[in-house]
Each structure stands twice: as structure tokens, then as C-alpha cells.
Amino acid sequence: MTRAGQADLAAVTDDLRAFLASATRRDELLNLPPTAPLFGGTVGLDSLTGTLLLREIHRRFGVDVAGEDLNLDSLATLGTLAAFVAQRARPGGPAAPGTPRPPRPPEDGS
Amino acid sequence: MIPPARVPPSGTARPENPGLTRNTVPSGGIVDVWWFDARDVTVSPAGLADLDRDERDRADAFMFPADRHRYQVAHLMLRQVLASYTGTAPGALVLGREACPHCGAAGKPVLLPPPGPPPAAGPVPSFSLTHSGDVVAVAVAGRPVGVDTEHDAASCVCPLAGTLHPADAAWLDGLAEPDRHQAIIACWVRAEAVLKCTGQGIGHGLGSFPVGPTRAADLSVNGCTVRQVAAPPGYQAAVAVAGPGHLTLRRAAGRPGRPR
Numbered sequence: 001m002t003r004a005g006q007a008d009l010a011a012v013t014d015d016l017r018a019f020l021a022s023a024t025r026r027d028e029l030l031n032l033p034p035t036a037p038l039f040g041g042t043v044g045l046d047s048l049t050g051t052l053l054l055r056e057i058h059r060r061f062g063v064d065v066a067g068e069d070l071n072l073d074s075l076a077t078l079g080t081l082a083a084f085v086a087q088r089a090r091p092g093g094p095a096a097p098g099t100p101r102p103p104r105p106p107e108d109g110s
Numbered sequence: 111m112i113p114p115a116r117v118p119p120s121g122t123a124r125p126e127n128p129g130l131t132r133n134t135v136p137s138g139g140i141v142d143v144w145w146f147d148a149r150d151v152t153v154s155p156a157g158l159a160d161l162d163r164d165e166r167d168r169a170d171a172f173m174f175p176a177d178r179h180r181y182q183v184a185h186l187m188l189r190q191v192l193a194s195y196t197g198t199a200p201g202a203l204v205l206g207r208e209a210c211p212h213c214g215a216a217g218k219p220v221l222l223p224p225p226g227p228p229p230a231a232g233p234v235p236s237f238s239l240t241h242s243g244d245v246v247a248v249a250v251a252g253r254p255v256g257v258d259t260e261h262d263a264a265s266c267v268c269p270l271a272g273t274l275h276p277a278d279a280a281w282l283d284g285l286a287e288p289d290r291h292q293a294i295i296a297c298w299v300r301a302e303a304v305l306k307c308t309g310q311g312i313g314h315g316l317g318s319f320p321v322g323p324t325r326a327a328d329l330s331v332n333g334c335t336v337r338q339v340a341a342p343p344g345y346q347a348a349v350a351v352a353g354p355g356h357l358t359l360r361r362a363a364g365r366p367g368r369p370r
Contacts, residue, residue, distance in 0.1 A: 055269030
């Protein structure tokens, strides 16, 4: 059963891919598999791009990932992040004020 | 305007020739900044042998070869630069992590002193490594130091203003594009350079101190002195060094050649 406000997982996943590809000018990210870890170096995302991604999620889906997921488990992979967002999406944008914090940076210090 | 950086005195070793002339670890507020372009560097199997287990594991974890190459170049150049200050072979340098002063988690990478009695070789240099796109920068100083560079974002960066200090967000809000876009990235690299200098993880946020709007002058903030520095076209960068006072940059630009 789909509860009201829930977004389609595949559509959210595609949205996140499209945003990442656009923000980084890297078309290969359009084909990122759901199992791909987003942070920690696997796809080379830097802290600035990661923060932009979370702000974009807040703007587009009304989900404050850093505020709602205190352990940030949802940031493990593209798939976990998309699922977290899809479950909480509020069509029409932000439903609550909040300032998403930056994600953890790549651990090599870049 | 950004003041021109000074080229190191002649005779200073280039990082690819660490055995020729030893670089002196800078004192006081002096920071050496080494720049590399990952496209200019061929990574050889012999070079990869200089990376430690952790670096090799991280390199192996990259999904795309281009990301792996940039990471390998960044860490090989870091080791060659540090070798030029310490006289230790790049592959024999031991890197560790300092605890984040905020949460205690393993964070800022540091060079560990060699085992045994205190080295006659002189002080252990502090360093900071950053890479973005094809650009790699290594900052070296006698005090804690931080450097950050960012490729100019293709998308709108306005949402980042909200992660900065409220005073910075307020003046950024008054700027017109494209100045605003550039100023937001400028604030970001300054704030991240400060955090990398103090060792506090960026995951705790970077809006607890203001870093704008002065671009040219040294800014004392959060126990550091920070300044915007000249970066390759399409990039912005900032350097921070621990303590108050004047920051003197010695810039070492150029082609690193091939690691061994």
C-alpha cells in the first residue's frame, strides 16, 4: 500500500542521479547503481557536492535528511538515500523549516 | 585582488626529486602550497607501491577509474612532497589520524614521527591535502594548516549559503549573480580550510564562524588565519594556518613529472 505523499522510488533514484550528474558535469553518474556508496570516496563526491545534494533533496522533496536521520544511515548508498527520501517525500517542497547539515566529507581529507 | 604568491627560492627541491635538495619546513605563519594537475601524472606500479594499505584499499574502492587515478595522484604527490621535507622515502612515511576536537573520531590526516629517538632531521611538517576535479594541492607548514580547493560548481550553489554563518549568508544574499555564485564558493573554501586546519570534521557543520566578506586580507577566525589564494582557472582555494598573524604563502606550482 502506498501512503499519501510517498514518492516513487525509481523516480526519486533517477532524480538524485540526474542532479549528481548535472552538479558534477559527469554523465557516468546517470548510470550509478543503487548499491553505490555515495560518500567516503567510492564515486569521488566532495563535501560541497554532497551538501548541495542534501539541500536539493530538501528543496525538491521537503526531506531534511540530516535532521531526520540522526545516524545518517540513509547516506550509505544511492539506494538507501533514495528509499529514505521516497518514504518521506512531501510533494510541493519543504513542509518544515530546517537547515540540512553537510554530510561527512570524503575521508581522505579532500 | 589576491596577492601574488611567492615562488620558493631557487634550489628548492621539486617533489619528484626529494633526494636532491631538502626543503625546509616553514616556520611561523609561512605556508608552502604545492599544486599538481592529475592529468599530467602517470601512475606507475612502482609509484603505487609507495601507498600504504589504507590508501590502496581506498583507491581500490573507487567505482570509476578517473576517480581512482585522481586519488592515487593526490596521495602519491602528498608523499613525494612530504619526502622532500623529511628526507624519508615516500613509501616509508607513516600517516595517521588526529582525533576530531569536537567528537573524538579519527579525522585529520597527519604525518607521524619516525619511530625511535627524536629525529635529527628536524621538525615533522604539518600538512593538508585537497583535491577537486583534476587539481591537487598540498599545503605544508610548521603549524597546523588547512587547504581546500573546489572546482566551480556547474549547478546553482545558492543553497550552500544557508550552511554558512548567518552573517555570511546575509551579505551573500545582497550580492548579484554571478558575483554571488563565486562568493559562496569562496566562503566555502575558506570555511573548509579553517576546519581542516583545526581538525574539526565538516560533518559538524561549517557555519559556526564567519569567513566573509574580505577576500584579499588575512582573516583571523576560529584560532586560525585564513586567506583566499590563487588557484588554477575554474577553481577557488583558501589556506588557513593555526594562530593569529600574517600568512605568508610560498607557492610551488608546476608539473610534478612522473612519480618514479
